[in-house]
Amino acid sequence: MKSNWEYGGYYRKHDMSGEVEIGTGIVKVHDIFDQLPDFMKHADCVFCDPPCSKQNINSFYTKAGRTDYQEDYRPFFERFFQIVDEISPKNLFIEVFKSNKDNFMAACKERYVQMEISESTYYHNKENRCWIIQATNDQPIIRFNGIDEQDAIELICKEVDFGCIADPCMGKGLVGYYANKYGKRFVGTELNPKRLAVLIERINSGKL
Ligand SMILES: C[S@@+](CC[C@H](N)C(=O)[O-])C[C@H]1O[C@@H](n2cnc3c(N)ncnc32)[C@H](O)[C@@H]1O
Numbered sequence: 001m002k003s004n005w006e007y008g009g010y011y012r013k014h015d016m017s018g019e020v021e022i023g024t025g026i027v028k029v030h031d032i033f034d035q036l037p038d039f040m041k042h043a044d045c046v047f048c049d050p051p052c053s054k055q056n057i058n059s060f061y062t063k064a065g066r067t068d069y070q071e072d073y074r075p076f077f078e079r080f081f082q083i084v085d086e087i088s089p090k091n092l093f094i095e096v097f098k099s100n101k102d103n104f105m106a107a108c109k110e111r112y113v114q115m116e117i118s119e120s121t122y123y124h125n126k127e128n129r130c131w132i133i134q135a136t137n138d139q140p141i142i143r144f145n146g147i148d149e150q151d152a153i154e155l156i157c158k159e160v161d162f163g164c165i166a167d168p169c170m171g172k173g174l175v176g177y178y179a180n181k182y183g184k185r186f187v188g189t190e191l192n193p194k195r196l197a198v199l200i201e202r203i204n205s206g207k208l
Contacts, residue, residue, distance in 0.1 A: 005063040007172065011197035020196075023180035023203040029196055030189035032079055032168050036086050040187050043087050043166030047156055049095035049149065050080055050169045056099075064192035073100070081107050083168050092135040093156060095120065095149055101131055108135035118144035120152055154178045173199025177208060 014020075019028050019039060026039045051057040054073040061069055070076060077100070084092060092112065096104045101117075108115045112135035122128045132144050132152055142160070144152045157165065157178035163185060167175040170188030176199045179186035190196040202208055 005194065007194045007198050008201065009194075010201040011194045014197050014200040016193040016197055016200075020200065022200050023176070024183060025176050025180060025186035025188065027170060027173070027176060027188045027190065027196060027199065029191070029193045031191055032083060032189065033075075036083055036168075037189065040083075040166050040168065040189065041087055042185075043162075043164045043187055044089055045091040045093075045156075045160060045162035045165045046084065046087055046089040046167070047093040047095075047153060047165060047175050048080075048167050048169055049171070050100075051076065052097040052100040060191065063195075066191075077103060077107075080168070081111075084111070087166055089166070090136060091139045091160060091162060092133075093152075094133045094135075095122075095152075096131050096133055098129070101133075104133060108133055111135065113137045114141060116141050116143070118142075118152075119146045120144055120149050121146070122149045124148050124150070150174060154181075157184055158182045170199065171195050173202065177202050 016029050019026050028037055051060055054070055057076055058069045094104055105117060115135045118132050120130050120132050122130050130149060134142060153174045165175060165179050165186050167188040170176060170190040172195050176186045176188055180203050
């Protein structure tokens with residue numbers, strides 16, 4: 001039976017093995033529970049929209065063809081912040097949801113002097129509520145004023161002063177697409193090659 005989670009089938013067209021150089025970036029199919037690739041450590045800014053609950057992680061595992069489901073959200077949360085600590089970005093942006101917002105805010109406050117949270121939406125639908133956390137020690141604070149996540153990512157890639165932006169759970173690669181659009185360096189990892197191949201296609205075609 002044909003899978004519903006082919007994401008356009010671009011993974012058949014693009015070689016997704018090893019470190020893939022594309023546009024201004026480097027990406028890799030990779031599980032964040034494995035050792036962080038060195039190229040990720042060159043980033044000085046992070047934007048990530050990580051899975052927000054155990055159920056959400058496991059739905060991504062299903063889409064990636066994995067059956068070794070997580071029994072708890074905590075290990076993912078802890079591993080995520082180990083990666084943040086390894087990268088140690090000047091600016092950390094995290095898209096969060098009702099289910100993970102409080103814990104992520106607390107973890108950001110432990111690490112950074114300033115932490116701000118802005119309301120946002122996803123898929124340009126006002127019913128789809130999410131928030132964007134910005135954590136920094138010394139960088140200007142951005143107020144997103146309710147704009148959609150996609151527009152927020154574009155704004156960050158266009159306006160924020162960074163040398164390289166990382167997204168450890170890159171998905172179909174909005175961060176990579178917009179960083180490339182504005183000539184900024186990006187790095188990313190993503191569990192599912194089918195999702196990451198969408199970014200390669202988007203950069204090659206120049207269209208979202
Ligand atoms: C909410 S999506 C991110 C969407 C992304 N912002 C985009 O532009 O498409 C979360 C992503 O985390 C990925 N993910 C889940 N578990 C992961 C893991 N252990 N390691 C790496 N990526 C993971 C999922 O496959 C999914 O693509």
